[in-house]
Amino acid sequence: MAGRLRSSFSLLRGLLKADSSIGPGRIASPNNVVALGLRNYATGKDSKEEIIKVPLSLFGVAGNYASALYISASKTNSLDKVEAELTKLLAASKESPVFSQFIKDLSVRADVRVKAVQEIFSEASFSEITKNFLAILAEKGRLRHIEKIAKTFTELTMAHRGEVKVTVTSVIPLPPEEEKELKETLQEILGQGKNVKVEQKIDPSIMGGLVVEFGQKVFDMSIKTRAQQMERFLREPVNFDSF
Missing domain, CATH: 3.30.429 (Macrophage Migration Inhibitory Factor)
Incomplete structure (x- = not known):
């Protein structure tokens, strides 16, 4: 999978060059955000869904996003899969200067960032939860925190085990x-x-x-x-x- 990710990062060059051709309608929809739980779970409020307790109390950007991802992954019994995908993402991104620059560059439009991560991680066969999560980070300009978020998520899964x-x-x-x-x-x-x-x-x-x-x-x-x-x-x- 790491090899597929490395090859997928080459898509970024084309996507960034085609910036002006991507319409604003490609940004992740609010429904995806709610489905993942980032808005509801970050505030601890969810009247419609099963309440899942996060094993550690975490704060800050990394803590909030990692906690939301933990709850969503728990509901689909995919904690191990999501953790493995984030680990492979970090390993592969360290070998790609293009991707490293991409996640740090806030001058790239949100719709371009979202399209890039959707295409890259679909090609890498990532789970829907991980792909949606990365799209939300891209939309919110939080991709630059992915390493810290991934490490915090691992702390949660280890505590769970x-x-x-x-x-x-x-x-x-x-x-x-x-x-x-x-x-x-x-x-x-x-x-x-x-x-x-x-x-x-x-x-x-x-x-x-x-x-x-x-x-x-x-x-x-x-x-x-x-x-x-x-x-x-x-x-x-x-x-x-x-x-």
């Missing part, structure tokens, strides 16, 4: 036995019912040790931080009156 993402930064990759031991330790801390997902990052600048992050917690056990703490301690003036 009871998964906790733990980022472990080290100088070299952790050996399998050490990763297993760390995962078991975190599992004890987080308690039963949580599925720990470890993501390893390599950063030689920490000099050694580990930096473990999950949720709002950061455990910095790196040699770099310890050295900085020691340096600050040594620079503090000595109070001889205490001797």
